[in-house]
Amino acid sequence: MPFKADKIWFDGEMVNWADAKVHILSHALHYGTSSFEGLRCYKNKNGSSVMRLKDHVKRLFDSCKIYRIEIPYSREEVENAILDTLRVNKLEEAYIRPFVFRGFGELGINPFKCPVHTSVAAWNWGKYLGPDALENGVSVRVSSWSRPAPNTFPSLAKVGANYMNSQLIKMEALQDGFDEGIALDAYGYVSEGSGENIFMIKNGVIYTPPTSSSILAGITRHSIFVIARNLKIRVEQHLIPREALYIADEVFFTGTAVEITPVVKIDNIPISNGKRGTITAKLQDEFFGIIQGKTPDPQQWLTYL
Numbered sequence: 001m002p003f004k005a006d007k008i009w010f011d012g013e014m015v016n017w018a019d020a021k022v023h024i025l026s027h028a029l030h031y032g033t034s035s036f037e038g039l040r041c042y043k044n045k046n047g048s049s050v051m052r053l054k055d056h057v058k059r060l061f062d063s064c065k066i067y068r069i070e071i072p073y074s075r076e077e078v079e080n081a082i083l084d085t086l087r088v089n090k091l092e093e094a095y096i097r098p099f100v101f102r103g104f105g106e107l108g109i110n111p112f113k114c115p116v117h118t119s120v121a122a123w124n125w126g127k128y129l130g131p132d133a134l135e136n137g138v139s140v141r142v143s144s145w146s147r148p149a150p151n152t153f154p155s156l157a158k159v160g161a162n163y164m165n166s167q168l169i170k171m172e173a174l175q176d177g178f179d180e181g182i183a184l185d186a187y188g189y190v191s192e193g194s195g196e197n198i199f200m201i202k203n204g205v206i207y208t209p210p211t212s213s214s215i216l217a218g219i220t221r222h223s224i225f226v227i228a229r230n231l232k233i234r235v236e237q238h239l240i241p242r243e244a245l246y247i248a249d250e251v252f253f254t255g256t257a258v259e260i261t262p263v264v265k266i267d268n269i270p271i272s273n274g275k276r277g278t279i280t281a282k283l284q285d286e287f288f289g290i291i292q293g294k295t296p297d298p299q300q301w302l303t304y305l
């Protein structure tokens, strides 16, 4: 599917896709002064809905707060901009990209003189790690690159500059023939993938790194906490040494893009029998059950258009 739709919401107006342009001296282009979100809109028998809309918009505002970027709209206005962008483009299923960035004012490092712009784009986007990944899983390597140390680039902020680190992790993995990379934190503990959180299962307990391991606090990660609690499966946020992944019973990634994707091989070592595990499959069933409108949505994660 092409990365294209008719309109992009840009600073309060719906503009044509081709006209959503910025000046080349925009602060964001030079220094990474931007924050963004990634959401998905899914279609089910009740209509089209956005998954965890309010949580994503809240995280966008939190990311900007960390970098002293004042978004010139309320949270509700950004939520409505997202819904309007889907409606105007007649998108029933989509990936949605709200984006806040500093434009052109002055080109020094001081960002305060540069205006804050806000946009929302949406388009059709299939399965991030390929069409079979949800069932057959992916093969990954542990990256030679680490995630940023605490007190360098704040990992809880989802900002453009952080994704230069993610790109190093992703490019290395792809060029070495893997689907994705897993980065360790500055202390050598497991952190996360280039654009996804990681979980492992051992003896029926689900483990995932804590927010202090330089991760983004993923919204899908939180969905797993809630779903696992409902299934009465214990989840622990725990420092994870690299080798614990090799001997785990199951490993999976979570994220808006990858949803819940099994990891079946790490550094060419098969995880258990090298196939999607039973608890991973159960978590996927619950997660997609809610999205597909087959099971109740007590947390009201879905906002219908």
Ligand SMILES: Cc1ncc(COP(=O)(O)O)c(C=O)c1O
Binding pocket: 038, 166, 192, 193, 194, 195, 196, 197, 215, 216, 217, 218, 219, 220, 221, 254, 255, 256, 257
């Ligand atoms: C670095 C990173 N970690 C984790 C995630 C997963 O977060 P979420 O589940 O909110 O999409 C993402 C995706 O946004 C990400 O870019």
